[in-house]
Amino acid sequence: MRYKITIEYNGSKFLGWQKQKYSIYSIQETIENAVFNFTGEKIVLYCGGRTDAGVHALGQVAHFDIQQAVEPYRIRNATNYHLKSTDIAIINAEIVNETFHARFSAKKRHYEYRIINRYAPVVLEAGYVWQIFKPLNVEIMCEAAKYLLGKHNFSSFRSKYCQSKNPVKTIDNIEIIQNKDHLYIRISALSFLHNQVRIIIGTLVEFGRNSIDPNQMLKILTHCERNYAGITAPAHGLYLVGIDY
Amino acid sequence: MRYKITIEYNGSKFLGWQKQKYSIYSIQETIENAVFNFTGEKIVLYCGGRTDAGVHALGQVAHFDIQQAVEPYRIRNATNYHLKSTDIAIINAEIVNETFHARFSAKKRHYEYRIINRYAPVVLEAGYVWQIFKPLNVEIMCEAAKYLLGKHNFSSFRSKYCQSKNPVKTIDNIEIIQNKDHLYIRISALSFLHNQVRIIIGTLVEFGRNSIDPNQMLKILTHCERNYAGITAPAHGLYLVGIDY
Incomplete structure (x- = not known):
């Protein structure tokens, strides 16, 4: 069974x-x-x-x-x-039935990354969100995120230890939901490279922190080298929300 | 200062x-x-x-x-x-300025009560939500909640230790938001009796658990006696969300 x-x-x-x-x-x-x-x-x-x-x-x-x-x-x-x-x-x-495979039958993976953007310490959600002290420019983050939608070579957004043979992935959805001092960044794709979601988040936060021109995201993508992207966002803000079959 | x-x-x-x-x-x-x-x-x-x-x-x-x-x-x-x-x-x-008083200048208090309605144990929000194992009839809860809106004698919904001289309070808003297995019950009023929000929640959950006819809420209100209402919901699901001045 x-x-x-x-x-x-x-x-x-x-x-x-x-x-x-x-x-x-x-x-x-x-x-x-x-x-x-x-x-x-x-x-x-x-x-x-x-x-x-x-x-x-x-x-x-x-x-x-x-x-x-x-x-x-x-x-x-x-x-x-x-x-x-x-x-x-x-x-x-x-x-x-026996044709079902949790990994190979998956059609879409949904992740959510939770950020709290404020200077005061986090109490109720400590350990469950990434705290960014400096005010983020969310509009710029939304604009920059749009460049990541669709099929791209995501070599800039994968861990140096990533074992995947093919760095080309398709992001079906990326949206940023703001609720007061909280940001929820949702990303969906058939599959991801190692650390891809966390590097995307780290990069978007860099855009928001320093109000970088959103079209710089295109440059980061086309360079296809890990050190052009931002840091790997901490693990404790990331949630695997669900998988479609 | x-x-x-x-x-x-x-x-x-x-x-x-x-x-x-x-x-x-x-x-x-x-x-x-x-x-x-x-x-x-x-x-x-x-x-x-x-x-x-x-x-x-x-x-x-x-x-x-x-x-x-x-x-x-x-x-x-x-x-x-x-x-x-x-x-x-x-x-x-x-x-x-010195005319401001956190208690006496308050115009509205906003509370939220968080329920998770499922049989499986709670991991991520343990200690932050009230877990109800039996499926709740949320439609009935919404109907029953409507009877509480407005100005009423809330004697059935106050702790036996409540020291307030006047049991008449006005509930300005009460809404139930459902998101998958989560319920968020939001209640706003100028002020509340002792334990009023938690007894309201305990009573609404009883309606939802046992599919009680919503108009029974009217009876509970008019009886003006604590033992006609439901249990006092546990403290750890309750959040003071904000206060308007």
């Missing part, structure tokens, strides 16, 4: 999604162990979007196979029981 | 706004001490909405007087410095 699960997690205390050789603090291994604890079966969990250390998820999706047939609500509840106090929760579980 | 300050706090670890005889864990005393630490003046802080233990604030307002004249941005920064690691932050400080 193949199960698709939807997962929420607070990434703060984890080294990221992926199982590590020398650490047990991966989200993948924590859930694999929880499922083993009530099924007695060793599973391998495949996810739709491998998140880095510190990145949160509202709607990560993964799948796994087990021999026995268990009601989906029992998969959810029993896994949650064994995940108690781990900062991970299974929001939903369902049976899918 | 009179200063008006706007304050954000995480109420979880405090016994509430008001200074206590046998405890130092009040928000009022914590801020009074912070101001004393850099001005050397003992102040008395008056707030616009005394919040109970565990209640959070996004925009509490308070005022205090000191002899010396300090630039407002210094009031904000120096107080924040001395509030470090207390879960309280001064968002804004400004000079006001």
Whole structure:
């Protein structure tokens, strides 16, 4: 039986999604162990979007196979029981057929990046947003973001450790929502390069901080070199919101 | 000089706004001490909405007087410095004239109550929302809420310890915003009875949980007795959003 699960997690205390050789603090291994604890079966969990250390998820999706047939609500509840106090929760579980693959069947990944733009310290959302002290020019950020829409070579926006063979990606949507001192930047694409979202955010913040002419974004794109783009925004402001299949 | 300050706090670890005889864990005393630490003046802080233990604030307002004249941005920064690691932050400080009183000049108080309605455990917002496991009938809650709008005797919706002489209050606005499994209930009025917002929320949740006929709300109002209304919703879902002057 193949199960698709939807997962929420607070990434703060984890080294990221992926199982590590020398650490047990991966989200993948924590859930694999929880499922083993009530099924007695060793599973391998495949996810739709491998998140880095510190990145949160509202709607990560993964799948796994087990021999026995268990009601989906029992998969959810029993896994949650064994995940108690781990900062991970299974929001939903369902049976899918064997052609479904959390990674390869995904049609679109949705990320959100949360910024708080003020000088006063952050209390209620500490650890869940990136605080920018200097006032941001949001209009310029919106203009600059438009250059990233569509199909481009995103070499300037990928980590030096990115293993992807093809740096060409298509961004379907990028929007900036402002609510008082909060900015929510939403980005959707079929897939992303390593750190692509966080480098895009770091670059947009640089435009907003220093009121850089938005059309400079075109130059950054065409240079195809990592050091032309801005910093990699911190992980704790990033949320994997959901994945479409 | 009179200063008006706007304050954000995480109420979880405090016994509430008001200074206590046998405890130092009040928000009022914590801020009074912070101001004393850099001005050397003992102040008395008056707030616009005394919040109970565990209640959070996004925009509490308070005022205090000191002899010396300090630039407002210094009031904000120096107080924040001395509030470090207390879960309280001064968002804004400004000079006001002596006719301004945080409590008596207030024209409207805005509260928001946050509910998450799902069976799966809450991870990212644990401690910041009230989790209701059973699906809520939100339509019924919206209908029932309408009966509370306007001027009523709210005796059914006040704590047995409420010291207000007059139980008649006017609710100017009450709206329920649904976003997936989240409910945000916003309530505004010139002033509230003790626990009024939390009892209103507890009662609305009872309507939504058990699909009670919305017009039963009228009966609860007219009975004017606390035990006709629902439970007092937990403090940790409640936010003092702001105060109009």
